[in-house]
Amino acid sequence: MSSSTALRHPATEPTTAERPRLELRALRKQLGDTAAVNGIDLRVAPGESVVLLGPSGCGKTTTLRMVAGFLQPDGGEIHLNGALASNAGFSLPPEKRRLGMVFQTYAVWPHRTVAENVGYGLEVAGKKRGEVEAVVAAVLDLVQLGSLARRYPAELSGGQQQRVALARALATKPSLLLLDEPLSNLDASLREEMRFELRALQKDIGLTTLYVTHDQDEALVLADRIVVMNKGRIEQIGTPEEVYRTPASRFVGGFIGIANLLEGEVETVDRAGGRVRVALDAGDRIWSASTDRWLAGAVPGTRATVLLRPEDIRLDRPEAPDQEQGIEVSFGSESFLGSHYELKLRAGGLTPDGILLRVQSRLRGTFVDGRTRLWARPGSAWVVA
Amino acid sequence: MSEIAAPDHLAASRGTGFVDSLLRRLAALQPVRFLVIGLSIAVLLALIAYPLVLLTGYSLVDAQGNLTFETFEKAFARRGMWQATVNSGWLVLFVTLGSCALGIPLAWIVARTDAPGKTLVTLAAGVSFVIPTFISVISWIFLAAPNSGYLNKLAIELFGFEKAPFNIMSFGGLVFIEIVGVYPLVFFAVNAALNNVDASHEQAARILGAGRLRTTLTITLPLVRPAILSAVILVMLDALSSFGAPSAIGTMANFSVITTKIYDLLKFPPQFNYAAAVAMPIMIFTAISLLIQKYAIRAENFRTLTGKATPGQILALGRWRWVAGGFCLIVALVTAVLPVGALLLLSVLSSFGADIRLDNLVGKHYALIFDENFAARASILHSLLLALATATVCATLGLVLGWVVERFRFFGRELIGFLVMIAYGFPSIAYAVGILMGYVDLFYGTLTLILIAYAGKLLPIAFVLVRNGIQQLSTDLEEAARISGAGWLRSIKDVTFPLVRGAVGIAWVLVFSLSLRELSMSAILAQSDTQVMPTVVLQFIEDGAVELAAALAVVIVVVSLSMLGLIRLFTAKKTAAVS
Numbered sequence: 024m025s026s027s028t029a030l031r032h033p034a035t036e037p038t039t040a041e042r043p044r045l046e047l048r049a050l051r052k053q054l055g056d057t058a059a060v061n062g063i064d065l066r067v068a069p070g071e072s073v074v075l076l077g078p079s080g081c082g083k084t085t086t087l088r089m090v091a092g093f094l095q096p097d098g099g100e101i102h103l104n105g106a107l108a109s110n111a112g113f114s115l116p117p118e119k120r121r122l123g124m125v126f127q128t129y130a131v132w133p134h135r136t137v138a139e140n141v142g143y144g145l146e147v148a149g150k151k152r153g154e155v156e157a158v159v160a161a162v163l164d165l166v167q168l169g170s171l172a173r174r175y176p177a178e179l180s181g182g183q184q185q186r187v188a189l190a191r192a193l194a195t196k197p198s199l200l201l202l203d204e205p206l207s208n209l210d211a212s213l214r215e216e217m218r219f220e221l222r223a224l225q226k227d228i229g230l231t232t233l234y235v236t237h238d239q240d241e242a243l244v245l246a247d248r249i250v251v252m253n254k255g256r257i258e259q260i261g262t263p264e265e266v267y268r269t270p271a272s273r274f275v276g277g278f279i280g281i282a283n284l285l286e287g288e289v290e291t292v293d294r295a296g297g298r299v300r301v302a303l304d305a306g307d308r309i310w311s312a313s314t315d316r317w318l319a320g321a322v323p324g325t326r327a328t329v330l331l332r333p334e335d336i337r338l339d340r341p342e343a344p345d346q347e348q349g350i351e352v353s354f355g356s357e358s359f360l361g362s363h364y365e366l367k368l369r370a371g372g373l374t375p376d377g378i379l380l381r382v383q384s385r386l387r388g389t390f391v392d393g394r395t396r397l398w399a400r401p402g403s404a405w406v407v408a
Numbered sequence: 409m410s411e412i413a414a415p416d417h418l419a420a421s422r423g424t425g426f427v428d429s430l431l432r433r434l435a436a437l438q439p440v441r442f443l444v445i446g447l448s449i450a451v452l453l454a455l456i457a458y459p460l461v462l463l464t465g466y467s468l469v470d471a472q473g474n475l476t477f478e479t480f481e482k483a484f485a486r487r488g489m490w491q492a493t494v495n496s497g498w499l500v501l502f503v504t505l506g507s508c509a510l511g512i513p514l515a516w517i518v519a520r521t522d523a524p525g526k527t528l529v530t531l532a533a534g535v536s537f538v539i540p541t542f543i544s545v546i547s548w549i550f551l552a553a554p555n556s557g558y559l560n561k562l563a564i565e566l567f568g569f570e571k572a573p574f575n576i577m578s579f580g581g582l583v584f585i586e587i588v589g590v591y592p593l594v595f596f597a598v599n600a601a602l603n604n605v606d607a608s609h610e611q612a613a614r615i616l617g618a619g620r621l622r623t624t625l626t627i628t629l630p631l632v633r634p635a636i637l638s639a640v641i642l643v644m645l646d647a648l649s650s651f652g653a654p655s656a657i658g659t660m661a662n663f664s665v666i667t668t669k670i671y672d673l674l675k676f677p678p679q680f681n682y683a684a685a686v687a688m689p690i691m692i693f694t695a696i697s698l699l700i701q702k703y704a705i706r707a708e709n710f711r712t713l714t715g716k717a718t719p720g721q722i723l724a725l726g727r728w729r730w731v732a733g734g735f736c737l738i739v740a741l742v743t744a745v746l747p748v749g750a751l752l753l754l755s756v757l758s759s760f761g762a763d764i765r766l767d768n769l770v771g772k773h774y775a776l777i778f779d780e781n782f783a784a785r786a787s788i789l790h791s792l793l794l795a796l797a798t799a800t801v802c803a804t805l806g807l808v809l810g811w812v813v814e815r816f817r818f819f820g821r822e823l824i825g826f827l828v829m830i831a832y833g834f835p836s837i838a839y840a841v842g843i844l845m846g847y848v849d850l851f852y853g854t855l856t857l858i859l860i861a862y863a864g865k866l867l868p869i870a871f872v873l874v875r876n877g878i879q880q881l882s883t884d885l886e887e888a889a890r891i892s893g894a895g896w897l898r899s900i901k902d903v904t905f906p907l908v909r910g911a912v913g914i915a916w917v918l919v920f921s922l923s924l925r926e927l928s929m930s931a932i933l934a935q936s937d938t939q940v941m942p943t944v945v946l947q948f949i950e951d952g953a954v955e956l957a958a959a960l961a962v963v964i965v966v967v968s969l970s971m972l973g974l975i976r977l978f979t980a981k982k983t984a985a986v987s
Contacts, residue, residue: 093887117890118899124891130884134906143902144892188888195892 050099061255077252092117123192144195313406335403338388349396459842466684506587511594519602523732532744542652547747601635649835651928687838773959806870832868840929877911
């Protein structure tokens with residue numbers, strides 16, 4: 024662990040400790056005819072890991088490239104460590120921003136050895152040879168590439184090149200590390216492994232990171248806070264638990280995890296308990312929590328969309344005995360996935376276009392004439408809008 | 409932003425005042441960038457646009473400077489001009505047909521059959537391609553001059569012919585020499601295209617019940633058609649603008665083509681207006697061809713796979729195998745072995761016409777070429793100097809321009825590529841007329857004048873090579889350097905340049921070799937003090953000193969080939985292992 028201590032960031036001065044490493048204010052960027060980034064506000068605190076998550080074209084990479092200084096915003100401001108880095112009229116060049124970046128393509132220079140790649144930033148900064156070598160050795164140990172320092176990138180595997188790119192970005196002790204879908208070119212098992220490794224590294228040396236991905240699992244593992252983006256705007260900022268359990272919109276609910284969305288009508292409003300009782304169109308009544316803002320406007324008769332996660336649905340019998348009669352569903356399909364069954368069921372009575380429900384259950388469920396009942400786990404339902 | 413930090417921020421962005429923010433804004437404008445873009449466009453305009461505009465202008469004005477079409481009428485009313493135009497037309501037609509008739513079947517045999525001697529043909533096509541036609545003319549004079557050609561002698565003495573069967577000093581002879589010179593274009597293009605056709609395309613047709621012939625006609629041929637059309641256009645342009653062989657043979661056989669007429673018009677006293685007017689048809693034809701190339705063929709150019717024919721695509725010819733092999737052998741013999749052998753032999757033969765005996769082999773021609781008091785030596789020095797300078801100028805400009813076009817986003821960026829490609833398609837002879845008109849006052853009788861012409865004409869080759877090299881570099885590689893703290897220039901020095909060095913090196917070598925053998929522009933631009941090797945070779949041929957021409961030609965070929973060998977140096981580097 025000595026190498027990681029060597030890389031730990033020097034303690035920031037007390038007066039600046041409150042300062043966000045990165046602040047975006049009303050950031051906008053037009054690419055062609057579309058507003059790629061359409062008014063984004065965000066703050067990243069020192070030591071924090073923030074993940075920009077969204078489908079392709081949501082503006083997350085554009086945002087990252089503006090932070091890096093490769094794109095200039097059309098409106099709004101970018102501040103790094105409290106100083107203006109970009110606005111519509113000014114752009115600090117990338118090399119002056121003291122950032123580190125890991126590219127999707129790794130961008131490891133093929134004409135330089137691993138050590139030369141990693142030491143480049145220090146070399147440019149005019150560091151002495153001995154110092155460069157020491158830091159390079161420490162960083163390479165950190166990413167477990169110590170033995171490959173003299174190799175050329177072409178001799179390395181994809182995963183190893185990825186580590187070289189990471190080491191290169193870490194070597195200069197950047198105030199903020201940018202990662203642009205760094206794991207998307209790796210195969211599935213390596214990707215999963217690297218996720219946890221990256222997260223451990225980030226916590227271990229107190230890195231501040233801004234990470235772009237479209238992979239929700241990656242975001243959940245890596246983030247202190249997830250920024251869910253869609254069509255150039257932020258849909259929600261929150262901890263992984265918040266965006267998963269209490270999504271701010273249908274989009275967020277549907278993008279992270281599997282969402283069963285059930286329409287219904289508010290019957291009772293319990294403001295003190297922060298919940299409403301919704302009569303679902305598919306049958307059954309269900310207590311469902313929501314944001315204070317939504318609750319404030321909710322009255323009996325308001326239409327509501329309730330989110331139920333597949334793992335929060337029980338087949339055969341309710342968890343608590345006092346629950347209502349349950350939702351009647353008909354059998355669609357069933358797959359056995361080892362730890363659980365994945366069932367596709369159709370709710371909504373006899374109508375042919377009933378709502379499709381996805382259920383993850385340890386039990387297979389007992390069907391009579393292809394029908395059964397299911398119950399939501401108490402406290403799991405959430406009104407998205 | 410927290411309460412505490414807010415004043416700090418205001419101080420940073422506003423408090424330090426107006427001057428600071430102005431300075432930052434100015435720095436963001438990046439003056440170096442504008443300088444580089446501006447300079448490169450200026451150089452392009454001077455090298456390419458200016459001469460071409462002049463050329464067009466001169467053909468459209470009379471001596472008083474009034475706009476008129478009379479120049480055309482008068483120019484084409486001159487004696488022999490119409491006949492020269494017709495001759496050029498026939499030349500293009502026959503050369504194109506001949507090149508296809510030779511190149512396509514050969515390409516098919518090499519790519520898709522098990523005929524023996526395939527490597528030999530590829531090698532021979534390479535040799536034909538490297539040797540310019542004004543040099544192969546020398547070989548064929550030696551082999552097939554009407555009276556003294558050695559093949560003719562052989563035919564009469566050994567096979568009892570009444571009179572000489574071959575006559576290279578004729579229009580037919582010219583067509584033959586041009587075909588041998590340009591068929592490799594068709595051969596290489598079609599061969600590559602055939603190799604690129606993915607076997608699965610053909611197999612899919614076979615599975616659906618199409619026979620071999622039907623598959624070839626309905627699948628393979630349409631897939632290689634763009635390659636054939638592209639090559640045909642190149643061949644046509646080459647034949648239309650060819651100067652060396654038509655000049656050498658035309659003088660002896662007494663006929664002209666457009667290019668040799670232009671050359672005549674520029675002899676003292678030079679008639680720029682007429683020369684410009686006569687060059688116009690070539691320009692227009694070129695422009696149309698390039699447009700067809702760009703819009704009709706590129707649109708159809710759908711092959712992207714690369715590879716080699718798989719065993720399933722190779723046709724076993726059976727008994728015909730040896731016929732095809734024999735054909736390959738004859739082509740290699742006639743197009744490469746005979747001419748190269750003849751050239752080498754002639755350069756050491758005591759005199760053209762002497763019996764081929766050991767005691768007739770001498771080194772005196774080479775001695776004379778390197779003799780201090782003889783024009784040839786100076787021309788060798790001039791050529792080497794020019795080649796060095798041209799290669800360096802083109803490689804540098806190609807790097808800067810290629811990088812500007814690939815990496816800067818600015819209005820009119822495509823204009824650079826467009827201007828450069830115009831120079832590529834432009835017939836050398838017409839381009840030289842433009843250069844002469846544009847720069848004759850400044851650089852009359854200097855090597856600089858020739859350098860300008862070489863650089864403008866050969867720049868496209870360097871540009872395309874280097875641009876492709878840069879295109880293959882992901883911008884991430886440069887951005888990674890920027891984010892590591894390297895400035896704009898430093899990222900180029902440390903990342904871009906080392907990675908395109910191979911492409912730049914290859915461009916340098918190619919331009920060097922092509923400069924050494926450039927004749928059409930040299931013939932127009934070189935004065936008595938600035939002769940280069942090709943013009944001296946042509947002079948020797950016209951004076952009947954073919955032995956000396958052969959010796960000097962051997963020098964050109966040897967230097968060119970050894971320079972091309974250098975390409976291996978650039979491609980064998982480990983930097984080539986870019987994934």
